[in-house]
Amino acid sequence: MTTGTVLHTVLPRSVRSALDAMDADLGRDWRLSELADRARVSGRTLQRQFRTFLGHSPRVTLQDLRFKAARRKLLHATSETKIMDVALGCGFAHCGRFSVEYRTRYGETPSQTLQRQSLPAPAGRPLLPTFVTSHQQPAIALGRIEAQARHGDMARHLTDAVIMALLRAGMAVSCRRASARYEISGGLTDHEARTELTLRLTDTITGRLIWAYRSEVDLADDELLAARIVTALQPSLRLAEMDRVRHVPDHDLVAHDLALKAMPDVIRLDAQGNDHARDLLERAIQLDPDDALATALSAWTHAQRAIYHFTTTPTEDRARATELAHKAQALPGDATVLAILGNALTLVDELAAAEIVISKALAIDGGSAWAWSRSGWINLYKGDTTAAIERFKIALDLAPHDQLAFNNFVGIGCAHFDAGHYGEAAIWQQRAVLDHPSALWIHRTLCPSYLLSGAQPEAKRSLALWRAGCPELTIAGVEAGLPPLTWSCRTRIVGALNDAGLPL
Numbered sequence: 458m459t460t461g462t463v464l465h466t467v468l469p470r471s472v473r474s475a476l477d478a479m480d481a482d483l484g485r486d487w488r489l490s491e492l493a494d495r496a497r498v499s500g501r502t503l504q505r506q507f508r509t510f511l512g513h514s515p516r517v518t519l520q521d522l523r524f525k526a527a528r529r530k531l532l533h534a535t536s537e538t539k540i541m542d543v544a545l546g547c548g549f550a551h552c553g554r555f556s557v558e559y560r561t562r563y564g565e566t567p568s569q570t571l572q573r574q575s576l577p578a579p580a581g582r583p584l585l586p587t588f589v590t591s592h593q594q595p596a597i598a599l600g601r602i603e604a605q606a607r608h609g610d611m612a613r614h615l616t617d618a619v620i621m622a623l624l625r626a627g628m629a630v631s632c633r634r635a636s637a638r639y640e641i642s643g644g645l646t647d648h649e650a651r652t653e654l655t656l657r658l659t660d661t662i663t664g665r666l667i668w669a670y671r672s673e674v675d676l677a678d679d680e681l682l683a684a685r686i687v688t689a690l691q692p693s694l695r696l697a698e699m700d701r702v703r704h705v706p707d708h709d710l711v712a713h714d715l716a717l718k719a720m721p722d723v724i725r726l727d728a729q730g731n732d733h734a735r736d737l738l739e740r741a742i743q744l745d746p747d748d749a750l751a752t753a754l755s756a757w758t759h760a761q762r763a764i765y766h767f768t769t770t771p772t773e774d775r776a777r778a779t780e781l782a783h784k785a786q787a788l789p790g791d792a793t794v795l796a797i798l799g800n801a802l803t804l805v806d807e808l809a810a811a812e813i814v815i816s817k818a819l820a821i822d823g824g825s826a827w828a829w830s831r832s833g834w835i836n837l838y839k840g841d842t843t844a845a846i847e848r849f850k851i852a853l854d855l856a857p858h859d860q861l862a863f864n865n866f867v868g869i870g871c872a873h874f875d876a877g878h879y880g881e882a883a884i885w886q887q888r889a890v891l892d893h894p895s896a897l898w899i900h901r902t903l904c905p906s907y908l909l910s911g912a913q914p915e916a917k918r919s920l921a922l923w924r925a926g927c928p929e930l931t932i933a934g935v936e937a938g939l940p941p942l943t944w945s946c947r948t949r950i951v952g953a954l955n956d957a958g959l960p961l
Contacts, residue, residue, distance in 0.1 A: 471496035472506050475515060476522075481673065483523050484548040489515060523547045524562055527555070531570040532851065533684065533823045540567045594629040594791070595698060598637035598661070603644035608652070612645055615654075618683035626687050626822040627791025628694075637661055639694065645674070654682075658690055660697065668693035688824030692859045695720075695793075707737070712745035716754055723754050724860050727895040728767045728926075734758050749790040753797040756781035760804035765898040766927055766938050779805045786810070792822035799831040803838065806941040811835055826856035833868050838941045842872040863892040871902055875946040879910035897926040901935060905953030920957045932961045 475492040492515055493500040507515050527547040531538070541552050544567075549555035560566050599620055604612035619641070623630050631637040643656035651673050658668040668690050674682055702710060702718045710718065719737035722730035735758050741751035759778035763771040782801040790798065795818035802811035812835050818828035833848035849865040849872070856862065870885035883906035890899050900923035907916035924930055932955055939947050955961075 469506055469510065471498045471503060472510055475503060475507075476518070479519050479522055483519075483526055484546065487515070487519060523549065524559065527559065527567070528563065528570070529851065529854075531567055534571050535823075538571060540571060543567070594627070595638035596629045596631035596636060597623060598631045598634040598640045600634065600640050600642035602642070605645070605647065608645045615683065619686055622683040622687040626691065626824070627793065634661060639667065639697070656686065658693065667697045684824050688826070688855050692856050707740065712741040712748040712751050715741035715744070716748060716751035719754060721860070723758055725895065726761060726765065726864065726893070727897070729895070731758055731761055731767050747788060749785060749788040749794045750797075752781055752785040752788060753790065753794050753801065756785055756801035757797055757804070760801045764804045764938050764940050766930065766934060771937055775805055779807070782807070786814070792818045792825045792828060795821070796825055796827035796831055799828065803831060803834055804940055808835055808838055808941065824855055826852045826859055827861065829855060830861065830865050830868065833865065837868060837872050837875065838943070840875070840943045842876045845872045863889045863896070866892065867899055867902070870906065871942070871946070874902055874906055874949075875943060879906050882906040883910055883912065883915070897923050902950060904957055905950050908953045908957050909949065916957050920954070920959060924959075930959065932959055935959070
């Protein structure tokens with residue numbers, strides 16, 4: 458299910474069943490009796506459970522699901538997307554009424570969302586990432602998608618759409634299995650009135666299964682389906698590539714592979730991982746000063762040191778991060794490199810440049826969870842907390858199990874903090890700490906969230922945990938390392954830390 462994913466597992470089974478039914482067919486005019494049959498409870502019971510757990514009736518909830526689906530489609534739009542098609546596909550029969558309500562909900566018209574997401578390539582240049590080379594990216598071969606005769610054309614169209622989606626995401630595609638490191642294969646099968654797609658990503662050398670995917674499919678929209686497939690496989694492919702180089706001696710690796718080896722430590726966002734990654738990336742840049750991945754990762758690593766209090770020389774690390782980020786801007790890179798570069802530029806307070814870079818990343822790969830997450834942080838730093846939360850949740854929706862998913866929890870918490878919702882801020886950031894306890898810097902905003910929500914014992918415990926890992930921490934150090942949050946947010950963070958007992 459694509460909506461309410463974070464809370465979905467704590468809902469009663471009857472509510473989950475009804476939500477899943479709605480989500481699978483948003484265009485259907487669901488009657489309460491039909492949903493009650495799916496949920497295996499009475500209509501009255503289902504009404505009561507919806508109001509208790511979701512705060513709305515099933516009909517209002519269905520309308521919310523439809524608008525969220527339409528919003529996602531417009532945010533993931535291509536140049537071919539039509540607003541009327543999106544509205545009809547999400548169950549809105551009257552396009553004018555849809556536009557009016559959409560503007561009321563999101564503060565902009567559907568056409569404004571569509572225009573904001575559209576970033577055409579310069580005239581005369583293809584949008585496809587022609588900079589990807591075989592030595593930088595492992596090739597992927599797309600094997601045959603098995604299908605019954607009546608789905609044969611759709612299987613071929615879907616194969617072509619997946620190839621295009623892989624190329625847009627910056628991945629190398631091979632026509633021959635023998636020259637590819639990985640292979641995608643699968644099939645379309647009918648189950649009663651449903652058509653189900655199953656796919657597998659395997660390592661062609663070891664035969665190891667890397668990723669598996671199964672979903673009920675809408676055969677009328679193969680491009681959207683292909684984009685979802687490529688978005689879903691990317692975290693597993695990234696892990697497979699990082700695992701491939703993990704046990705290879707450093708001296709046997711080229712610059713790009715050294716950067717891949719450093720990446721797990723970079724995305725840990727903790728001090729130990731940062732130290733190890735910095736050494737690997739320095740060696741990678743020595744081998745190839747123009748390796749885009751190594752340069753962007755190194756810029757992000759130095760920015761982390763300044764922002765997350767990993768260093769006693771934040772000014773020097775910030776300057777080095779800025780230097781490397783500017784260099785990376787001149788190097789060709791895929792959506793992943795651009796998302797990483799956007800992280801670095803954001804942390805050194807170059808928001809305008811970061812916004813351009815992240816827009817390019819999303820133009821190449823609209824399913825990049827890392828780029829959507831960074832877009833959330835950019836909106837947060839600009840003071841637009843609603844847009845920030847929306848984009849963090851898109852990132853979580855795209856890749857809920859990604860290694861950086863916890864940073865979206867932090868971002869949502871910071872957005873609630875900026876908006877003055879301190880209890881909600883504490884809930885999200887506590888979730889981030891539970892998910893990633895070694896990222897001690899989360900306590901920088903968790904402690905103030907607790908304190909300002911009236912939870913003094915929890916605030917003191919949070920500060921104690923932070924200081925245990927960073928005993929030299931002071932108010933002055935925190936102020937020097939804060940990211941480019943709004944002035945009001947920064948003032949409340951520093952004031953609350955001071956009240957909690959952090960020394961000057």
